Each structure stands twice: as C-alpha cells, then as structure tokens.
Ligand code: HEM
Ligand code: HEM
C-alpha cells in the first residue's frame with residue numbers, strides 16, 4: 001500500500017489531481033430529454049430547411065402523381081417544427097421549476113458576479129491564459145449567456161417559421177402568427193430571414209460540440225457524458241468550496257431579508 | 261355608408277343607352293359575382309344595385325406611375341367593366357382618359373369634390389413624391405401630396421391601385437430618389453383599400469369597385485388592407501404546376517427538358533410561394549394565361565418591395581450588403597469555414613498552452629491504467 005502523495009500534483013494548476021471525485025447530478029432527466037429532442041429537431045430542421053431553399057435536382061421519369069418528395073421534405077420540416085416549438089416551451093417552464101443548474105438565472109446575466117465569471121471564462125477558455133482553472137458545476141456564465149441567445153433565436157425561428165406556415169395551415173394555432181409577414185414586409189423578406197437565421201444554428205452547433213469536447217478534454221470531469229446520465233464529477237475540494245460559497249450567499253440573502 | 265340614390269340615371273340606364281342587352285348585363289353580374297366569391301344570390305344583389313343606384317362619382321388620380329393599372333382595367337374580360345366605370349360617363353376626373361384638359365379638367369375635379377363631398381370614391385394610381393417640396397410630381401402647379409390631401413378629404417373611400425400606390429413599387433426601389441411614398445402612409449383617418457399588383461388584375465379592380473357600389477360598404481380586408489376575396493391565397497396555392505412542386509420536379513433552366521415538360525419554376529426564381537394574388541385563378545387577358553402558364557416564374561409584383569428583393573431568376577434573395585452574388589447560404593458557408601479554421605487553431609493552441617494540465621491529467625489516467633494492468637509491480 002503506497003500512501004505517498006501522487007507525483008503528478010501540479011502547483012500551477014491546482015485542480016485536485018489524484019483526489020476523490022465527487023458525483024454531482026446536474027442535468028435532470030427533463031433537461032436531458034429536452035437537450036436531445038432539441039438537438040435532433042434542429043438537425044432535422046436545418047437539413048430539411050436547406051433542402052426547401054435549395055431543392056436537389058431529381059432526375060426522374062416519374063410523373064408528378066407518382067411521387068411526393070418535396071411535399072414529404074416540407075412535412076418533415078413542419079413536424080420537426082412542432083417538436084422544436086413545444087420542447088422549447090417546456091424548457092422555458094423548466095427554467096422556473098427545475099434544479100439550480102436548469103434555472104433561468106443561469107442564462108440571463110442579472111448580477112455583477114455573472115459578468116465577472118463571463119470575463120474569467122473568456123480568459124481561460126478562449127484566450128487560453130494560464131490562470132487558475134475556472135470551474136463551474138452547471139453551465140459556466142459564458143455558456144449560459146450563449147444559450148440565452150440561442151433561446152432568443154429559437155423564439156425568432158418559431159415566429160418567422162409559424163408566420164410562413166400561417167398561410168399553409170388550416171389549424172388555428174399557426175394562424176395566430178398571421179400578423180408576422182406584415183411585420184417583416186411580406187412573406188418574401190420573412191422567408192429570407194428565416195433562411196438566413198438557420199446559419200446561426202449551424203454555427204452554434206459547430207462551436208457548441210467543439211466546446212463540449214474541449215471541456216471534456218481539458219477538465220476531465222465527464223462533460224460529454226453529462227448530457228447522457230446527468231452527472232458531472234468534481235473534485236472533493238472543489239465541492240467543499242462551492243458548498244461554502246453557496247452557504248455564504250444564502251446567509252447573505254437571509255440577512256438582507258431580515259433587514260427589510 | 262349608404263350608396264347614393266337619387267333621380268340621376270342608374271348604371272343600368274347608362275348601359276342600356278350604350279347598346280348593351282339585358283342578357284349582357286345579367287351575364288356581367290353573374291361573372292362578377294363569381295369573381296368576387298359571392299354566394300349564388302350575389303348576382304341578383306349586383307344587378308339590383310346597378311339598376312337602382314345612380315353612379316357613384318369617381319376621381320381617379322395619376323401620380324408616379326406608368327398607367328398599367330388603367331390599361332389592365334380597361335382590358336378586363338367584360339367590356340361593361342370599362343364602360344361602367346372607366347368611361348367619361350362615370351369618371352369625373354382622370355388625366356389619362358378624360359377629354360377635358362388643363363383648367364377645364366381641374367374645374368371638373370373641383371366640381372365633383374364640392375358637389376359630392378363625402379360621397380365620391382378616390383382612386384389613386386401611383387405613388388406620391390415627398391422629397392423636397394414634392395416637385396418631382398406636380399400637376400397643375402401643385403404637388404402630388406397636396407392634391408392627394410385635398411381630394412382625400414371629401415372621399416368616402418380611397419382605392420390604392422397597383423403596387424405604386426400600395427407600396428411604392430419601382431419608384432420606391434433603392435435608393436428611392438423621389439422618396440416615393442405609398443398612399444396609406446400619407447392619408448390618415450380614411451379607409452385605404454390596397455389593390456396591389458403591377459398591374460393588378462382588371463377583374464380584381466372591377467370587383468373591388470363593384471363591391472363598394474353594390475353593398476355600399478368596403479369589402480372585407482386582410483391585415484395588410486387588401487380585399488380578402490382576391491388576396492387571401494398565394495399564387496402558389498392555386499398554381500397548376502403545384503403537383504410538380506410537391507413531387508420535387510423542377511425546371512433547372514428555362515430551356516431544359518424539365519421546363520418543356522412543364523415542371524415547377526421554383527428553382528428559376530418563381531416567387532409564387534410568397535405572393536398573394538389571384539393570378540392562378542382569374543388569369544390575365546380574359547383568362548387566357550398568366551406568367552407561370554407562359555413559362556415564366558411569378559416575380560411577386562403584388563408584394564411589397566418586390567423590386568429590391570431580387571434577383572428575379574433565383575429563388576433566394578441576395579444578402580443585403582454583400583453584393584448581388586452573395587446569398588445567405590454562401591455567406592453561411594464562408595462563416596462556417598472560418599469557424600472551422602478558428603476551432604482548429606484553438607484546438608492546437610489548447611494543446612500547447614494547456615500542456616501542463618493536460619499532461620497531468622494524462623499521467624494520472626495512465627498511471628491508474630498501468631496499475632490495473634500490472635497490479636504486482
Ligand atoms: C431552428 C429552427 C429552424 C430552421 C433552422 C429552419 C430552417 C428553414 C429553412 C432554411 C427554410 C427554407 C427557406 C427558403 O426557402 O429559403 C425553411 C422554410 C420554412 N420553415 Fe423553417 N426552420 C426552423 C424552424 C421552423 C419552425 C419552428 C417553423 C414553424 C412552423 C418553420 C416553418 C417553415 C416554413 C413554413 C417554411 C417555408 C416552407 C415552404 O415554403 O414550403 N421552420 N426553414
Ligand atoms: C454531439 C452533440 C452534442 C453534445 C455532446 C452536447 C452536449 C451538451 C452538454 C454537455 C451541454 C451542457 C453544457 C454546459 O455545461 O453548459 C449541452 C447544453 C446544451 N446544448 Fe448540447 N450537445 C450536443 C449537440 C447539441 C446540438 C446539435 C444543439 C442544438 C443545436 C445543442 C444545444 C444545446 C443547448 C441549447 C444546451 C443548453 C441546455 C439547457 O440548459 O437547457 N446541443 N450540450
């Protein structure tokens with residue numbers, strides 16, 4: 001039994017290497033289900049949407065009565081759109097009832113602390129500065145803010161999409177969006193916006209998947225799998241630090257409440 | 261708004277005088293009722309109205325336009341349309357067709373404005389120039405805006421004919437040197453009915469006017485102010501090439517095999533899916549044809565800013581600010597490539613800058629692996 005200190009403890013990077021990792025349940029099941037439904041819906045929407053804008057040349061001897069390819073592509077787009085929309089609504093709801101890591105406060109910068117953390121993440125993860133590793137258990141502030149923009153864009157996609165859909169649908173719900181084309185100055189402009197904004201989601205996906213991998217690689221806390229099982233693994237010392245921090249904040253809140 | 265009823269001669273009287281038979285008249289009423297989407301009793305309502313109402317005075321102004329709306333109107337399928345309204349008998353003032361000119365014409369207009377205050381229908385063809393003092397469009401020494409405001413005051417309703425009056429059309433295309441402005445932006449407190457198109461279909465114009473004459477009310481309008489009877493559907497919704505669209509069969513160029521087979525014109529720039537108009541149903545020139553039937557995509561002439569939303573022969577608009585060749589996809593692909601390059605650079609930099617922590621992590625992992633591999637050493 002060898003009880004000496006592990007040789008790889010590193011002074012510059014006080015990540016508690018070689019110490020016990022603690023399992024934290026960050027992403028509840030509804031968040032995970034949201035995530036993958038959302039990812040799937042968006043991939044499907046981007047692919048079918050791109051095809052609607054740029055239909056492939058089909059060389060076919062068929063008559064129109066024998067095939068319905070473009071109609072099917074559009075149908076899939078609209079079906080995925082409903083999944084995307086209701087899933088999105090659900091996530092907003094969960095932002096008010098979910099756990100600490102799912103709450104809306106993770107996404108909307110309301111405190112100075114939030115901005116400070118964003119700056120720190122910028123230094124560590126984007127400029128790759130060698131300072132103390134920034135660690136957060138849920139979303140880091142930067143990621144949270146980008147998801148906020150993502151959700152705003154999702155809302156715009158829903159509005160422009162259903163605005164286009166209003167004239168094609170017989171259901172009352174899409175018709176609620178019949179005011180949208182007028183706002184944009186016609187279906188044509190609306191459609192071009194709807195199309196152009198698709199690129200936000202494509203760029204987001206590229207960067208997002210890369211950054212998830214980056215965090216997994218650099219931190220070694222099981223980032224990628226966290227959207228599977230819901231767990232992240234943080235060092236015991238980190239856990240204690242976060243605990244103290246949360247306690248302090250709670251006490252501060254209580255004091256303030258007592259004050260009023 | 262009760263229609264004018266007086267001892268003056270009715271539309272019917274005027275028509276009989278011009279040599280139409282009662283049969284012609286009834287056919288006209290039935291046709292218009294069908295175009296207007298009225299119930300079976302609609303024809304009777306129209307004939308009743310035309311037989312009892314004396315004509316509603318109409319002032320028809322021409323501002324910055326090409327007169328294609330008037331042209332379209334007088335070519336509408338039934339000759340009575342032109343005779344009823346676009347004739348010197350019914351029209352009190354229109355520069356293009358009236359016999360009088362100069363001061364006499366102006367006097368005629370003012371007479372109508374005074375005698376029929378609150379009763380006349382004001383039809384406006386063309387956009388109004390609001391640049392400077394409005395000197396880019398003057399008639400009789402007054403600017404188009406002044407004339408519009410004066411005539412609008414006593415009008416019962418205002419009909420904005422064509423895309424010029426509804427959204428400025430080509431004169432309002434960038435950079436809009438005369439600051440061409442559509443009617444609804446200038447007239448406040450009066451109903452403005454938009455009948456867009458470059459030009460609008462003659463029957464649509466006639467149907468809209470006839471609705472006001474027959475029922476004494478404005479037709480039901482959509483959110484944008486267009487008569488629902490004619491503008492609630494997209495050209496695409498009534499297009500006879502639609503089955504090819506749904507099947508994914510498209511003409512790739514105007515002279516390929518697919519174009520010959522009559523496939524959908526979507527990929528050569530058809531804007532039918534974004535254009536609200538009745539072309540597919542009513543067609544043009546007495547129902548002979550319409551652009552898509554003649555092998556040319558719809559270019560959306562009844563939609564706002566269609567002129568700037570080019571290119572005409574491509575499905576997707578050019579992206580503003582990036583030149584005519586750049587559409588959203590080309591820019592998107594470039595941005596994605598730049599992002600990819602940025603990511604590659606970041607990944608390499610990570611391995612260099614963070615080599616300390618990375619090697620620690622790897623050592624820790626490998627150490628454990630070795631231990632499990634050879635627990636006894
Ligand atoms: C992330 C989400 C979405 C993306 C990336 C996306 C992408 C696209 C793209 C690229 C197009 C082709 C536009 C063109 O012709 O140039 C399109 C069309 C369309 N999308 Fe979406 N879309 C999304 C969400 C939605 C939603 C939520 C709806 C709501 C019903 C919707 C409804 C439509 C409609 C109606 C069309 C026009 C289809 C047609 O004319 O046949 N989209 N979409
Ligand atoms: C291989 C694919 C993907 C993996 C491994 C993955 C993984 C993850 C992980 C681990 C998180 C939590 C990140 C954090 O700590 O801040 C996350 C969050 C998120 N991801 Fe993904 N993701 C993937 C694809 C996508 C795609 C395609 C989209 C949508 C375009 C997407 C949208 C989101 C959103 C919106 C969140 C915030 C979730 C929330 O809090 O509700 N992801 N993803």
Ligand code: SF4
Pocket residue numbers: 495496497499500501502503505524525526530531532533552557558
């Ligand atoms: S030709 Fe134009 S309007 Fe007709 S189906 Fe094709 S895209 Fe639609």
